[in-house]
Amino acid sequence: MGAKVIVATADQVDVSFTKTWSPSLDKEVPLNVDKRYILLRGSSGFYSYSIFEHLQGWPALNIDEARIAFKLHQDMVMPTDKDRQAGNPLAYPEAVIISHPSNPQLKGEVDDKYEYSCNNEDNHVHGWISSTNPRIGFWVVMPGDEFRAGGHIKQDLTSHAGPTSLATFFSNHYAGDTFGVSLHNMYLNSGPSTSAIWGDAKRQTAEEMRKWPYDFPQSPDFPDANQRGAITGRLLVHDIVTAPAKSAYVGLDPPGVVGSWQEDTKVPGVIGDYKHPSDITILPGKQVAIGEAVYSAPRNCPTLWEIGIPDRTAAEFYIPDPYPNLVNKLFINHTEKYRQYGLWSRYTDLYPRNDLVYTVGVSDYRKDWFFAHVTRNANGQYLATTWKIVFNVKNVMSRGTYTLQLALASASYAEIQVGVNDRPYFTTGKIGKENVIARHGIHGLYRLFSVKILGSLLVEGTNTVYLRQLRGGNPFFGVLYDYIRLEAPPLP
Structure with a gap:
């Protein structure tokens, strides 16, 4: 020392x-x-x-x-x-x-x-x-x-x-x-x-x-204001129509894959991440102008139905009241109600035997979609759970491909299997180490899965998408959904 x-x-x-x-x-x-x-x-x-x-x-x-x-x-x-x-x-x-x-x-x-x-x-x-x-x-x-x-x-x-x-x-x-x-x-x-x-x-x-930035630190490793680089440009989002990327978060990544540090460009209300097609070098004291950049958001075709708001959090979903003996008074009538202790256990109270069923056009995600897909406590054994999304389809395009946009706000040692009309179809594999459920968070690392569904799997009338969280054994295994959307096949 x-x-x-x-x-x-x-x-x-x-x-x-x-x-x-x-x-x-x-x-x-x-x-x-x-x-x-x-x-x-x-x-x-x-x-x-x-x-x-x-x-x-x-x-x-x-x-x-x-x-x-x-x-x-x-x-x-x-x-x-x-x-x-x-x-x-x-x-x-x-x-x-x-x-x-x-x-x-x-x-x-x-x-x-x-x-x-x-x-x-x-x-x-x-x-x-x-x-x-x-x-x-x-x-x-x-x-x-x-x-x-x-x-x-x-x-x-x-x-x-x-x-x-x-x-x-x-x-x-x-x-x-x-x-x-x-x-x-x-x-x-x-x-x-x-x-x-x-x-x-x-x-x-x-x-x-x-x-900020301060001008008094004497370390050469701390750049002052005139040593800092800047980047300018205009960001647009194309999602059916092209519009300005209002309120976008813009971050820096090392060269690599999109989303590698969760710091690529992202826009509230739009799914996915945007990575500029070229590596941009920002030099000390220099300004880089990139002109106009357009992010083409993932979309197959018009929306058939959607659940939630694409904002990378689960804050819009149903957050239950805490147990009366576990209330933190700071979070009573607070926007961060999810900070209360023990909310994961309320799922078992609300769904003691049968799991959540959400009916498109009838259910309200603000009241009927639990904020965290967790396990169920069955006398001390934490069981895997299966959620159902029930919806109607008219004029099924059996030769087309539908797309389920499945955006997760967080995952903790979980695996989500997607089933269509009770047929297992896709799995995320084991994902996530954020431990957000135990630590009273409402988001962690963002993940987007675009699941292609063959039209031949759907039927005229009532259909069901199953979301199975396969990993049990722990009260804190699970995911927080950000947003789910089913898109029709592209028109011929």
Whole structure:
């Protein structure tokens, strides 16, 4: 370990703490780490970033996640680790019911750090306010998104009981392998009330976002504003008609297959991913103009029926109320109702013997399509489940090919088999390691399967598509659907 003062002026102090690897340290992680801390005059906080270096020829390694964890004074905020240890355990170690808290107001609350996960695009400030007098706030402030691997809709942990606050560089939570580096601001404040402290933290966050990218880090690895490249152009989507790709998410990928890092261009309301046909090199300080790009969305022919909204989440589907003894008051009348603990178990309550049946033209996906295709608990045995979509077809084109667009918002150790009129027809194979169901998420990694269905398999009148989640044995095996659409064959 080493320490070095990088900058020491009347307005700024920048200190470096380093760990250098060598072959003699064969039991250590083969990685050079440089942790930087910056103090600025007039700022009641500090900035922190890290530089990771893995040299050519060094042993290979996989890094699942990297983050700075701030462990605050346990006597200042609640619930504490002791409150958790004295609580009643739930389905996994991270979740407990606070049964003997030091603060009686917390009795009966579920404490689970995954309930407080957040999308990167919404995760700009989180932290703690002390229970002491005067009250003190500790806040992790993220001024931008581009330095966090996984993009805007990647989810990650924030703050949780301990008390702990996390500044995450990269992680595999709710996804798969990701990688990146990050710079955060840790901000401390005080005030007469919790609302005043929170309001000041949001004001400071807006100020940090205005200053991004920062101009004071002294590392040559941190490009300032005039060293950053830019790309301009116009993105259109062709889906029967051509229209501007309004509200599109545009990300960067290394050269490779489409969707490789879930960071290709994507447009709400349109299925699939778009990858520019050419590799684009963005150079420091340069602007690249790509002109007009048109994404031809997957479509065989006009829609016969659809379930859901193609937005890469399952948020529009039916999300049940939590069990009364497992309610987190934070999420009562909240847009993120899915953060409540134990919702996966409600499927068995709603469908104790027979699985979900959705009738096109009669059912409403907002009320009749459970948000997660999970297993059923049969006296402690978690059984695979089969959902049915019942629909009518007039004038079947028996010599044509229909297309079932099956978009998944997430998968956790699952396998979906598609059957047509009770005939097994297609399987996804085993997919997904996101563990979104257990961790109260509503999306993970996006997958799209375009299933070709021979018209000869359909009949005039009533037909059924079967969605069988084949893997049982665990309450958290399953998928979250994003959107399902049946398309007619192309016209001759």
